[in-house]
Amino acid sequence: MSSKTKIVVFKAKELIYTGIFIILGILLIMLLIFMFAPSKESSKTKKTSSYTEGVYSSPLKLGENELELEVTVKNGKAQSAALKHLNKTVKTMYPLIEPSLTEINRQLPKIKNIEDLKFSNQNQYTNTILKQAIKNALKKAQE
Structure with missing residues (x-):
């Protein structure tokens, strides 16, 4: 069995670009979650609507x-x-x-x-x- 060693070379620019895109993707997903998730305050105000006797x-x-x-x-x-x-x-x-x-x-x-x-x-x-x-x-x- 002969094993051939492979050497992978990454350029610093590629690593930086990949990291930036991953961070932007995570921020976009978090933004969408916060925008479309129901807020707790609005559900509380709906439940507490009471009328004067x-x-x-x-x-x-x-x-x-x-x-x-x-x-x-x-x-x-x-x-x-x-x-x-x-x-x-x-x-x-x-x-x-x-x-x-x-x-x-x-x-x-x-x-x-x-x-x-x-x-x-x-x-x-x-x-x-x-x-x-x-x-x-x-x-x-x-x-």
Whole structure:
């Protein structure tokens, strides 16, 4: 067995250029990580958004009927929602309004954010209208 010794020669310029490119690559990767990683401060501010206690209302127009949705806030969270000026005509024209409101009231104390409300596909439109009215009332609670 004969072993041939190989001698590798590096030029100083090549080593310096390679080191610079490696450092720049590492800096670029770190920059991308810091830019696109979620910040801890933004997640804390989302969790701590609380509302002032009280009862807040928002107008709700269904067809030609003007209703008022009242949201009760306790302990910084929306606890319940109720419709005022709801008569038999509105109940007949919009039969899903009461079951939708009941479902929303069942979920309100359990969720942290209004966006977390889950709806069935049967009354998606009605729930969306009620959800928007609740958001409008809660905007008043933040001010």
